[in-house]
Amino acid sequence: MSDRGYPDAVADEFPPPPTAFTDREDRRIEVRPYEGDPAARESLVEMYDAFDPADRAQGIPPGGEERIREWLDAILADDCYNVIAWCDDAAAGHATLVPDGDAYELAIFVHQEYQRAGIGTHLIRGLLGHGQANGVEKVWLTVERWNRAAVSLYKKIGFETSDAESFELEMGLRLRADGETAAEGDASATPDESDADE
Template identity: 35%
Template sequence: MTPDTASVACDGWDGSECEGTPHCPPRCPRFVDKEGMRWTIRPATDADEPFLAEMYERFGRRHRAQGLPPVSRRRRVDWIRSMLSDGNNVVAERNGDLFGHAMYTPTDAETPELAVFVHPDAQDRGVGTELCRHVIANAAAAGRDGIELHVETGNRPARSVYRTVGFEVVERRGDLRMRLDLDQPIATEVRWPPLARHGPTESLRDAPTVEAEATRSPAGD
């Protein structure tokens, strides 16, 4: 169970009329995935280190990209500490557990590098895309010029996510290098409140809660 750091400015999940508050920029922390499950995307803290280590412990070799997260426990802990120290980090939290981690690093670079990791159990729900949008919003709010990333040529799911949020291939040499200039419209759009981004939508009051999800039987899946 993660520490109680997921404070948000509201206690409701119906964003259909949300115009934003001064307390939740640069992007609303509330997120409902493709299956209707509720998530909080929030800044990571040093207290998240053991919970990130636990999350990455469950990554198999086929879920790693470009050697990350590191295989050995010691190197993995050192890497997590380095990211928390040198980067701007966000985590995806549901029902008190972490299932996603993204960052741009280093924070003082004009064009830092993005990395995003989603636990296998939470993939294909839009969590990785939402994490990317938070990183873009944070980098734009901090006045960065752009964000770059490297992705393996054969990693089609990741490439699709990055294209969705505006990245373009700028170099093909082994792995692909992709870039998003933060003067592009998406860097502004990701910081809009839900009402401005989506317009009035169907209320989420009847969406399943994390408590209800936890008690669902396998037969109901």
Template identity: 40%
Template sequence: MSEPSEAGCGGWNSSGCTGTQYCPPRCPRFVDKQGARWTIRPAQAGDADRLEEMYDAFGPTDRAQGIPPATDHERVSWIEMLLSEGHNIVAEGPNGLVGHVAYTPVDGDRPELAVFVHPEYHDRGIGTELCKHAAAAAVEAGCEAIELHVERRNRAAITVYRRIGFEVVDDELDMRMVLPLDDPIASRVRAPPAER
């Protein structure tokens, strides 16, 4: 861990932070729309049980395109697959994990993104921040773009994705959206808090 004088940020008030070598590719501190503090960090193997707990709270209306899977066995297998084959990032607070974003395959030029936020924490900006972290990580990994599929009736998610910079490329059954990871998006998702 670094000395406080080397950290360069003001703790939870990071509005003046110009970036440090300890928090690339994006600042891990996030304060949501309600003022709650979250740490956005890469998932670890030990997070599997905590992700299972988070996904246990998802009901039928919280699922899209069959994910997260409804049965315990399928959900555990799905989480294990994501943790072993994907790039995973979680949102963590005092009560545990409340958000998860993953893209897979990690070595693809255009991996597919999936983002989920615990139902009790919707509309706070957590999903948006997770998407920006995934985009920043994908830029660092050399990906050309990331894509996702979203149900056309999910207008709130589509609005969020468009604000981030995703573009609709197909909308026959569900919407397929792509976020190109060249500038200005590549610079914007990796910018330190003072430059946002």
């Protein structure tokens, strides 16, 4: 891909998971990293199999169990970073960082049943905290420009638009200064209430 733009300023420290909170529907939600557990993978298959096609973005998640499994094989690989929002044993949301050269591409999905409850904000902060703790420097994403809820979530997190000339907006975030090594940060989690679930 072509050179992508990132903000000069380094983003805040995000809280590394596991984190837990009560969502706006009074459900207890835990955000935990995915670490190769087959049962967690099956929960994701279930979540995506029940995903409303209207909430697909640029072709993902794909439709049908077989394609979902193929896609998950790629994004749950060892060189990717994944976090899952759990409501008891059910996956309510999932966010992922997939390597792309010296940066990572981000995507986040919250199941319909759990949208507009503030889970997306906690989930993306958890993912970025997980990435930061593992030395991820730069993150980019694309988002359909009409998806205002998602765009405002990303902006609130600190993403800046790097390319606005296509159907999709491209946005970038700098998690660490170039070459900075993983250091202890005083992660101050400010749980903010947003309607901006993707």
